[in-house]
Amino acid sequence: MRIILVRHGESLGNVDELAYCRIPDHALPLTQQGEQQAADTAPAIRALLAPGPIATYVSPYLRTRQTLELLNVRDLTERLVAEPRLREQDWGNLQDPVEQEVQKRLRHEFGHFFYRLPHGESGADVDDRVASFLAELELRMLQEPRHPHTVLVVSHGLAMRLLCRRLFSWSIELFESLSNPGHCEYRVLERDGDGDWTIDRPFGQWRQSPDGSTQKTSVR
Template structure:
């Protein structure tokens, strides 16, 4: 994806988790209702509307900016579509340049109708096994979600590169992409985008209902969480000090590609020599 760093890019990519749903307040509903049909609660709709107002104020710079618009991607689940409707109440029609239902940012598949007691047992096993690799019987693992989110990201970059957004010219960074999705899927999206390891992924917490993550374009052409969110907030989400340092670099960096970054190899090797054994102290070949 580094080939796109010098191109005009959307100003923000905003990831929103759906508001409170009936599944959040009564897990037994999954025994009789398909996961994708679980609706929001009235409180969940209120959360969505509040989130919409907050995002409107952000992208419009408290109403001071006259050059901005939004394009939405939404999971096909009932609770995400309803969240989108709640969020959308804040926006004037002329500022919403499009919406696309995107199946690849749907909820992790836990199987079909779910036995309440059995799911409690399986989720305890998942916590011991590891969220990323544990696959639910007849469902998905986090790794499976990673694969489809990776496919979506490739499509997203093509949409950006070919400027497939109607009535949009984001050479002045006036476009905001908003993705309405689910907790684990949002964590996976950020993992894939920022090239976090599985170990780093396991440190993270899911967004709360109607909570959002803002990836904003930095000075050097990299997206960063640290432009809109404080270091304390990133820590509360589970980002390690190394992950936060990387977010700060992305906000303030000068646009160097990944191949020029100094990556921390210590996580993968016990020890590495400072230089080739065939070189002398001056760095010259012996």
């Protein structure tokens, strides 16, 4: 079994934070740069996925769906699911730019995992839903012999890091020390016949984990 995780391309919200005050998060489109990033990444993703078939699970946000289209893997896709559990962390109501800055500061001070945004989610909430997604994916593969064993997941930076945290049992302290992957960066997760999972490369870190733990790149 292989899971290829891809982060969306650059979106309007990445270059204009005030865009969140006038456009819902789920409706923020890719920028021209984001479209180009996805198109540039497409050959590498196709090389990983060909000849197919694959199952594709995509966050239903506009920027992730646009990224998927530009990755040009429709012809390889046997099953396509818009999966809400892979969406971005819910930030609640962001119409007030001053409140945006307050919440970002508090989230940084109290930790990205446990701090719950008003009317929104904590990182722990996202962790729960990606764990649910992983469990259901494994169950589908056991119960549906025709389900492709290569899976493409187009999602968001936080969801990617938390999905790997769950799969590799990384500590919360380590998770909070990891940097988001860049736009259209990807990671390749593989499980061998013995049930061991591996990841092709670690995430960047902006600090050493306070508990001294490091990113395991394989786990049984």
